[in-house]
Amino acid sequence: MKxxxxxxxxxxxxxxVPVPRGEVAFTVDEAEAAAKKIGGSVxxxxxxxxxxxxxxxxxxxxxxxxxxxxxxxxxLGMRLVTHQTGPEGRIVQRLLVEETLPIARELYLxxxxxxxxxxxxFMASAAGGMEIEEVAAKSPELxxxxxxxxxxxxxxxxxxxxxxxxxxxxxxxxAAVASMIGLAxxxxxxxxxxxxxxxxxxxxxxxxxxxxxxxxxxxNALYRHKDLLELRDLNEEDPLEVEASRFSLNYIxxxxxxxxxxxxxxxxMATMDIVKYAGGSxxxxxxxxxxxxxxxxxxxxxxxxxxxxxxxxxxxxxxxILRCDVLATGVVNAARELNVKAPIVVRMxxxxxxxxxxxxxxxxxxxxxxxxxxxxxDKVVSAARGVKA
Amino acid sequence: MSVLVDQxxxxxxxxxxxxxxxxxxxxxxDYGTTVIxxxxxxxxxxxxxxxxxxxxxxxxVKQTGxxxxxxxxxxxxxxxxxxxxxxxxxxLVVCITEGIPTEDMVQVREFMKGKPARLIGPNCPGxxxxxxxxxxxxxxxxxxxxxxxxxxxxxxxxYEAVGQLxxxxxxxxxCIGIGGDPIIGTTFLDAIQLFNEDPDTHAMVMxxxxxxxxxxxxxAYIKARVKKPVVGFIAGQTAPPGRRMGHxxxxxxxxxxxxxxxxxxxxxxGITVCAxxxxxxxxxxxxx
Numbered sequence: 001m002k003x004x005x006x007x008x009x010x011x012x013x014x015x016x017v018p019v020p021r022g023e024v025a026f027t028v029d030e031a032e033a034a035a036k037k038i039g040g041s042v043x044x045x046x047x048x049x050x051x052x053x054x055x056x057x058x059x060x061x062x063x064x065x066x067x068x069x070x071x072x073x074x075x076l077g078m079r080l081v082t083h084q085t086g087p088e089g090r091i092v093q094r095l096l097v098e099e100t101l102p103i104a105r106e107l108y109l110x111x112x113x114x115x116x117x118x119x120x121x122f123m124a125s126a127a128g129g130m131e132i133e134e135v136a137a138k139s140p141e142l143x144x145x146x147x148x149x150x151x152x153x154x155x156x157x158x159x160x161x162x163x164x165x166x167x168x169x170x171x172x173x174x175a176a177v178a179s180m181i182g183l184a185x186x187x188x189x190x191x192x193x194x195x196x197x198x199x200x201x202x203x204x205x206x207x208x209x210x211x212x213x214x215x216x217x218x219x220n221a222l223y224r225h226k227d228l229l230e231l232r233d234l235n236e237e238d239p240l241e242v243e244a245s246r247f248s249l250n251y252i253x254x255x256x257x258x259x260x261x262x263x264x265x266x267x268x269m270a271t272m273d274i275v276k277y278a279g280g281s282x283x284x285x286x287x288x289x290x291x292x293x294x295x296x297x298x299x300x301x302x303x304x305x306x307x308x309x310x311x312x313x314x315x316x317x318x319x320x321i322l323r324c325d326v327l328a329t330g331v332v333n334a335a336r337e338l339n340v341k342a343p344i345v346v347r348m349x350x351x352x353x354x355x356x357x358x359x360x361x362x363x364x365x366x367x368x369x370x371x372x373x374x375x376x377x378d379k380v381v382s383a384a385r386g387v388k389a
Numbered sequence: 390m391s392v393l394v395d396q397x398x399x400x401x402x403x404x405x406x407x408x409x410x411x412x413x414x415x416x417x418x419d420y421g422t423t424v425i426x427x428x429x430x431x432x433x434x435x436x437x438x439x440x441x442x443x444x445x446x447x448x449x450v451k452q453t454g455x456x457x458x459x460x461x462x463x464x465x466x467x468x469x470x471x472x473x474x475x476x477x478x479x480x481l482v483v484c485i486t487e488g489i490p491t492e493d494m495v496q497v498r499e500f501m502k503g504k505p506a507r508l509i510g511p512n513c514p515g516x517x518x519x520x521x522x523x524x525x526x527x528x529x530x531x532x533x534x535x536x537x538x539x540x541x542x543x544x545x546x547x548y549e550a551v552g553q554l555x556x557x558x559x560x561x562x563x564c565i566g567i568g569g570d571p572i573i574g575t576t577f578l579d580a581i582q583l584f585n586e587d588p589d590t591h592a593m594v595m596x597x598x599x600x601x602x603x604x605x606x607x608x609a610y611i612k613a614r615v616k617k618p619v620v621g622f623i624a625g626q627t628a629p630p631g632r633r634m635g636h637x638x639x640x641x642x643x644x645x646x647x648x649x650x651x652x653x654x655x656x657x658x659g660i661t662v663c664a665x666x667x668x669x670x671x672x673x674x675x676x677x
Contacts, residue, residue: 086629113491115601118498118572150499191492220464221490252632265569266543266598269624269634270666276627277665285634291409318545318552320514320528349552350528373549374667 001217002049003231006096008213011190015182017197018175018209022098031072034097035065044071047094049236051131051214052082058092061100068097086255093235101209106199107166108132109180111148111187120148122184124162128199154184171206179208190228191221240303247299249288256281257311258384259304259342261297263288263322271316274373280381283310292322297330302338312384313344316376324348324356332363343368343383347376390589391518391563392538392580393481393507394457398522401455401479402427403446403462403470406437410461413485413526414438420523425453446477457481459515459524467511468493475506482574483524484511494572501574508574514544514566525566527551535560537673538584540577541596542569546624546666550594553670559677562590571600577607585615592618592677594669595660597651599625599634604651612658618676621655622663623648 009019021038024047025031035042042065046058053059058080062068072095081089106128114121124144127135135142144165146158159180163173179200187195194216201211222229234242244251250265254272258280262268265287272282284307288300304313317327327348335344347370348356360367368383370376400417404410405427415438418424426440426449433444443449446458458479462470467486474482489511501508509516515525520534531548533555541547547566554561565580567573577595584590593615597604604623611619626648628634655662661672 113495113571115571115603116606119495150495188492191490193491218491220488221492223465224490252629252634254629262545264543264545265634266541266546266596266624267549267666269598269628270543270546270549270622272628273624273626274665274667282627285628285632318548320526320545320548350531350548372667374665377665377667 001219001222001232002236003215003217004047004049004094004233005045005213006047006094007231008215009210011186011215012182012197012210012213015186017179017182017186018207019213020098020101020209020211022096025072025095025097026093028069028072028076031095031097032065032069035062035068038097038099040064041100042068043098043100044068044075045096045098046075046078046080046092047096048080048085048090048092049233050082050084050090052084053080056080056082058082090236101201101211102204103201103211104204105202107168107202108135108198109183109200110194110196110198111184111192112194114147117147119150120187122146122148122154122158122162122180124166124180126166128201132196132198148184148188153188154181156181168202169206172202172208175208176200176202179210186215190215191218191225192216193218240306244286244300244303247296249286249296249300249303251303252285253307254282254284255309256283257309258380259283259307259310259313261286261288261300261304261313261315263292263317267316267318271314271373274377275314275380278374278377278381280377280384283307288322292327294326294330294333297327298334298337301331301334301340305338305340305342310342312380313342314376314380315344315346316373317348317350319348319350319352319356323352324350325352325359328356328359332359332365335363335365340365345370345376345380345383347371347373390587391521392583392587392590393563393565394516394518394522394524396521398457398481398524399423399425399453399455400522400524401425401446401449401453401458403458403460403474405429405442406432407461411438413461416529417523420529422522422524425449425455446473446479450477450479455479457483457524460484460486460511462486464488464490468497471497471508471511472500475501475504475508479506481507481509483509483513483515485513485515485526486510487512489570491571494570498572509565510568510573512570513568513573514547516563516565518563519561527564527566531555532564533560535562536589536591537561537594538580538587538590538592539564539594539596540580540584541566542598543596543624546596549666550596550622550669554594554673557670557674559670559673562587569598577603578610581607581610581615585617590617592620592673594673595619595621595655596669597621597623599623599628599648600646602645605654608654608658608660611660619660620663620669620672620676621660622666622669623651623655624666
C-alpha cells in the first residue's frame with residue numbers, strides 16, 4: 001500500500017526526521033489559510049501516489065498566500081500526468097502547502113529489501129533529487145549501502161559512515177545521522193517495503209530536512225497496523241482494483257482489450273505474455289487464487305466485464321485445488337446473470353476437467369473451448385478482432 | 390532417484406486439523422506418502438485422519454521420527470511455525486502459507502543461519518517426487534515418475550509445465566515449487582545444484598518470473614557447472630513496471646528484475662529459453 005507524501009512526512013517527523021513546516025489542503029481556502037499561517041513564499045505540491053510531479057506541473061512555488069490560492073485553484077481537480085502515472089494520469093484532490101527553504105545540497109536516503117541477503121539495505125547518495133535507479137545505472141559508485149541487521153536497525157556508526165561518505169559537513173552530520181536512524185526506525189516499525197527521502201536537503205544554515213518522502217507498506221503486514229490502514233486513499237487506486245480487492249481477487253487493470261481470468265499469479269502473468277505473443281493485448285492481470293469458489297468466479301467475471309474496452313474473454317485455469325467443474329459452474333452462472341455478449345474462450349486443465357467441459361457444453365452459451373495455452377491465445381485474439389475462431 | 394523427498398520421507402503437518410491441511414494431508418496419504426500425523430497446539434492427544442495430533446513439533450518428532458514438515462498455518466503464525474520446526478531439528482520444512490510479512494521472513498532467515506534445516510517456500514505449492522512422496526497442494530495425477538527435475542517460483546505455471554511433460558510421456562524426478570515471495574528458503578541455485586548432483590535427473594526445467602535476480606544467479610552457475618540440458622521460461626514479459634503481479638516478489642522495481650535481462654542471462658548460459666509457456670514440454674523433448 002502506498003501513502004501520500006504529507007502522510008509519510010508526518011510519520012517521519014514522529015521518528016525525529018526534520019520536515020518543512022506545512023499543511024495538507026483539500027480546498028483552495030484551506031490552501032490559502034495554510035500559506036498565510038506559514039507566511040512568506042510557499043511551495044504547493046500535488047499529492048498523488050506517483051513520482052515525477054514537478055515535471056508534470058504538480059509542484060509550484062508561490063510568493064504569498066494569494067498566489068498560493070491561485071495555484072491551488074488550478075491544481076485541485078487537474079489531471080496530473082507523470083512518467084509513473086501512465087497516460088491517464090491522476091486527478092489531484094489533495095495539496096501539501098509548505099515553507100520554502102534555501103537549499104545548499106540535495107542528498108538521497110532510502111531503504112529497500114535486499115533479496116539476495118534477505119535483509120533491508122539502507123542506501124545513501126550524494127546525488128539527491130535524481131531517481132536512485134538513474135544513479136544506480138549511471139554512477140553506481142555514488143550509492144553507499146549499509147545492511148539493517150534484524151533487531152538492531154541502523155547503527156549510529158553505519159549512519160556516520162554514510163553521512164561522511166556523502167561529504168556532509170561536520171555541523172550537519174549529527175542531524176543527518178539522527179534522520180537516517182529515524183528513517184530506519186520508521187521503516188521497521190511500519191513494516192514498510194520501501195522508505196525514501198529524496199531529496200534530503202542540507203540548507204544554507206546547515207540544517208537538514210526531508211524535502212520529499214515516499215513510503216510503501218508491505219501489504220502482507222497490514223493486518224498488524226490497523227492505524228496505517230486509515231491512510232489508504234481509494235481515490236488513488238483504480239475503482240475496479242478496489243472492487244476486486246473486496247473479493248480477495250488479485251486484479252490489475254491494463255490497457256488492452258482481451259480480459260484474462262487465470263488461477264495462480266505465475267500462470268496469470270504467462271497468460272498475458274502469450275496473449276501478447278499471439279498478437280493481442282491483455283486488458284488485465286487477474287489471479288482468482290487457488291481456492292476460488294463459484295461466487296468469487298462470478299465476481300471476477302463481473303469486474304472483468306465492467307471494463308468497457310473488453311472485446312473478448314480468455315479463461316485459463318489449471319485446476320488443482322480449484323476444480324474445473326466449480327469453475328465452469330461459476331462461469332455459466334455469471335454469463336447467465338450478467339448477460340454476457342463478449343466471446344469467451346475457455347481453456348481448462350487438471351482436476352475434473354471432463355465434468356467442467358460438460359457443464360460448459362450443456363449451458364447453451366457459445367463458449368469456445370481451447371486445447372492448450374497457445375490455441376487459447378490464438379482463438380481469443382481472433383475473437384477480439386471479430387474473426388470467428 | 391530424486392532429490393530431497395522420496396519413499397523414506399516421514400511427513401508431519403503443522404496446522405494439521407485445519408480445513409486446507411486436512412484436505413491435502415488426505416491427498417498425500419492417498420498418494421502413498423508416509424504422513425505420521427501433525428501438530429495443532431492445544432489439540433495434542435487427539436486423533437485426526439486416524440493419525441496422532443501433537444501440541445508441539447518437538448513432541449511429534451520425538452514420538453514419530455518425522456523428517457519433514459509441511460506448514461499450513463495462517464500468515465500471522467507461519468513464521469513462528471517455521472522456526473519451531475527448525476528448532477525441533479526437522480531437516481526439511483515446506484511452507485505453503487501465502488502472505489507472510491517480509492519482516493517475519495527476515496527474522497526466520499536470521500534464525501535459520503547455521504542450522505542444518507532446509508526451508509522450501511513460503512508461498513509455494515510444495516515438493517513432489519512422483520510415485521514416491523507428495524508434500525504440498527499440487528494435483529497428483531498430472532505427474533509421472535521419470536528423469537526431469539522441475540523448479541519454479543509459481544504454482545499453477547509449474548502444473549502447466551508438468552502437465553505438458555507428462556502428456557509427452559516425459560516423467561519427473563522431483564518438482565520443487567520454491568515460492569513467489571521476495572525472501573524464500575531454497576533458491577533456484579540450490580535446486581539446480583541438487584538436480585545437477587542427482588544421477589537420476591537427466592534434464593531440468595527452470596520457471597522464473599519478474600522480480601529479483603535469482604534467475605541470473607542460477608544461470609551463472611549453470612553456465613559454469615551444468616552439463617545437463619536446461620529449459621527455461623520467464624513469466625511477466627509484458628508486466629507493467631512498479632506493479633506487484635500477484636506474488637509479493639513479482640515486481641519490476643527500477644531497472645532490475647526485468648524478464649528480458651533474465652532471459653538473456655539464461656540464453657547466455659546455454660539454457661533453452663521458451664518464448665511462451667506453451668512450448669516448455671516440446672523444448673524439453675527436443676533436448677533429451
